[in-house]
Amino acid sequence: MHPVIAQININKKDKHPVYLQLAAQLSGFIQTGNLKKGERLPGSRALAAALQLHRKTVVSAYEELTAQGWLESRSGSGTYVTRRLPEMKLPSYTPVKKNATDKAGFVFSSPPHLETRVLKPVPLLHLDDGFPDPRIAPLAELSRAYRSQLLTGNPYLRLGYSDTKGALWLRQELSPYLNHTRGLQTTPESILITRGTMMGLYLASTALLQRGDHVAVGRLSWSGANMNFLQAGAKLVPVPIDDHGMDVQALEKICRRKKIRLLYTTSHHNYPTTVALRAERRLQLIRLAEQYGFIIFEDDYDYDFHYAGRPLLPLAGSDSNGMVLYCGSFTKTISPALRVGYFTGPENIITQMAKLRRIIDRQGDTILENAVASMLRNGIIQRHLKKSLKIYRERRDIFCGLLTKKLPDAISFRVPDGGMSVWAQFSSRLDLKELSQRAFKKDLYITDGIGYTLDGSPVNALRLGFASSTLEELAKAVDVLVSLLKKKK
Numbered sequence: 001m002h003p004v005i006a007q008i009n010i011n012k013k014d015k016h017p018v019y020l021q022l023a024a025q026l027s028g029f030i031q032t033g034n035l036k037k038g039e040r041l042p043g044s045r046a047l048a049a050a051l052q053l054h055r056k057t058v059v060s061a062y063e064e065l066t067a068q069g070w071l072e073s074r075s076g077s078g079t080y081v082t083r084r085l086p087e088m089k090l091p092s093y094t095p096v097k098k099n100a101t102d103k104a105g106f107v108f109s110s111p112p113h114l115e116t117r118v119l120k121p122v123p124l125l126h127l128d129d130g131f132p133d134p135r136i137a138p139l140a141e142l143s144r145a146y147r148s149q150l151l152t153g154n155p156y157l158r159l160g161y162s163d164t165k166g167a168l169w170l171r172q173e174l175s176p177y178l179n180h181t182r183g184l185q186t187t188p189e190s191i192l193i194t195r196g197t198m199m200g201l202y203l204a205s206t207a208l209l210q211r212g213d214h215v216a217v218g219r220l221s222w223s224g225a226n227m228n229f230l231q232a233g234a235k236l237v238p239v240p241i242d243d244h245g246m247d248v249q250a251l252e253k254i255c256r257r258k259k260i261r262l263l264y265t266t267s268h269h270n271y272p273t274t275v276a277l278r279a280e281r282r283l284q285l286i287r288l289a290e291q292y293g294f295i296i297f298e299d300d301y302d303y304d305f306h307y308a309g310r311p312l313l314p315l316a317g318s319d320s321n322g323m324v325l326y327c328g329s330f331t332k333t334i335s336p337a338l339r340v341g342y343f344t345g346p347e348n349i350i351t352q353m354a355k356l357r358r359i360i361d362r363q364g365d366t367i368l369e370n371a372v373a374s375m376l377r378n379g380i381i382q383r384h385l386k387k388s389l390k391i392y393r394e395r396r397d398i399f400c401g402l403l404t405k406k407l408p409d410a411i412s413f414r415v416p417d418g419g420m421s422v423w424a425q426f427s428s429r430l431d432l433k434e435l436s437q438r439a440f441k442k443d444l445y446i447t448d449g450i451g452y453t454l455d456g457s458p459v460n461a462l463r464l465g466f467a468s469s470t471l472e473e474l475a476k477a478v479d480v481l482v483s484l485l486k487k488k489k
Contacts, residue, residue, distance in 0.1 A: 019060035113230040123443040128465040130421030134335040145371035166193020167369035183317035200327040200343040205232040213261035245277035269419040289323040306418035322346040399466040420467035
């Protein structure tokens with residue numbers, strides 16, 4: 001009996017069949033050179049007896065390895081390692097101590113801009129980045145709409161390949177909805193359905209940016225957008241942000257010195273500061289885009305939640321020269337788990353985006369997209385927005401009142417006109433990373449203030465989201481903050 005046979009280890013409780021375990025280990029011995037080409041293997045009876053297996057199990061393993069080309073059977077002589085294998089100069093067999101899936105055996109690069117934290121389930125209390133409350137979402141209606149789309153109609157059409165621009169029905173419902181609520185001038189062919197704003201950013205960055213292009217972003221901005229621009233090889237150019245949004249005069253000075261290819265803006269509720277871009281700056285921004293020829297990527301991530309009168313119409317509604325790409329999603333409307341967004345712009349750009357989208361995501365979830373279309377047609381999403389706007393306004397008012405009453409000296413902020421979070425300034429003496437860690441131990445999630453700036457430096461300010469918590473949860477969260485900040489005095 002060959003000495004390596006003694007190293008075979010069969011686990012009969014393993015989920016893999018015993019004959020496959022045996023075949024895998026024998027092929028491993030061949031690959032490491034411990035079983036050499038042309039070498040005769042033990043007979044099936046002898047090996048079965050040695051390993052205390054049924055002979056049919058060993059026969060199945062030999063047949064499997066013969067079919068794969070590792071072994072060959074010689075009539076009247078036995079089973080041998082095939083002679084057709086290349087010469088293998090490998091070290092003698094030693095038991096593998098680490099899982100081969102832990103670390104790649106080849107070299108690859110990991111750019112620093114991809115090193116971003118992935119949001120995971122958080123403690124009981126949370127003052128997050130500004131997320132919706134899925135507990136008030138129309139989940140029953142969504143479930144019925146999804147089930148209906150799943151089970152009714154022509155299965156070949158319903159469950160087959162669809163348009164790379166997204167479900168036609170959703171684009172047909174979305175176009176008049178966006179035109180009516182946002183003053184846009186879209187058609188179904190000028191809309192691309194995406195998995196969310198992040199996909200829109202990736203497609204635009206990949207299709208429209210060349211390595212070395214300059215992209216203007218707010219000095220305080222969203223890292224998710226920035227990482228897409230950096231991945232495309234662009235150079236980020238920071239633009240000052242003040243109490244009225246992006247400083248357009250500062251942007252114009254930059255344009256005189258550098259060729260800006262694209263500008264990223266959250267004009268309605270600036271990220272992270274929540275302030276709205278003033279009307280005159282909006283007009284100036286459109287004028288600058290036309291004058292200097294740069295693309296405007298307008299991320300309208302929470303347009304529907306504005307509490308000071310009607311929402312301000314997007315820049316895209318004032319664009320008459322095709323300079324603005326507009327992106328939004330239903331993730332803030334209903335839930336982050338609902339990965340349905342929309343990207344609008346000139347029709348030839350949308351067609352180009354659809355071509356690019358095809359090679360990374362052939363199409364979206366047609367069933368889900370048609371379910372959302374059904375909810376738009378039946379007014380379900382519109383009614384949910386009215387309901388949630390009222391709830392979030394109340395939560396904003398109560399939360400801001402609690403901060404003013406209980407933390408007057410620790411936090412400074414302005415009541416946001418819209419959105420789902422408060423931009424709170426803390427004392428420069430306070431370590432927000434430490435505060436975040438201490439809060440986590442008290443079952444309260446808050447961010448650590450890192451990620452708002454291009455270089456990752458802290459700004460001693462946080463977005464404190466109020467929309468995803470009930471009034472009782474907000475009160476408890478503020479009490480935890482009070483206890484933590486009092487200990488720091």
